[in-house]
Amino acid sequence: QLQLQVSGPGLVKPSETLSLSCTVSGDSISSTSYYWGWIRQPPGKGLEWIGSIYSSGSTSYNPSLKSRVTISVDTSKKHFSLKLSSVTAADTAVYYCARLPRGFGAALHFDYWSQGTLVTVSS
């Protein structure tokens, strides 16, 4: 049974870097059948894709966040990570990690999601 677990600080100061990690259990993060991604949801609002990574390390980012986002994968430690720099209050959101099946050479839908973690940006 696949499980995704997000960990990281729940409070980040403005202008600092938000760092989260997603630990994968019950599946291999090195699998060539899946991508791994981050999605966020501001309180009371909709869903925004942040970016995704393949086991090879190939990444894809939302253009709206690309200048501030880095996603990396550590296959030996079975986790992938998100770093979002220069945060503001607008980055306050529930952050999710998720798995995306790979099909026809591309990332598809989000089939498994972690429980969300609320990250608040405040001094």
Added chain:
Amino acid sequence: DIVMTQSPDSLAVSLGERATINCKSSQSVLYSYTNKNYLAWYQQKAGQPPKLLFYWASTRESGVPDRFSGSGSGTDFTLTISSLQAEDVAVYYCQQYYSTPPTFGQGTKVEIK
């Protein structure tokens, strides 16, 4: 970016009645090479992560009750709950994965009348 627009924003349906949610994309999400619609539906209950209901617009995820159905092609899609149950109270989202960035509709809140 492909803009996904859902309608209505909310709806209240009596138990056992039909609920219908529409999703329109700003451009077609039907990929001619694969002849598949790159469209998914999710259910999000309060305090929980989204749960995948359908992918390829109409392929039901394992474990999803058959009172849920997904249909449509091109730019117009529908999620139908044939007989609303109390446990179906949630916000429902459509999402396109035809192009990067993948984008979601604004969500439709389903409540009991």
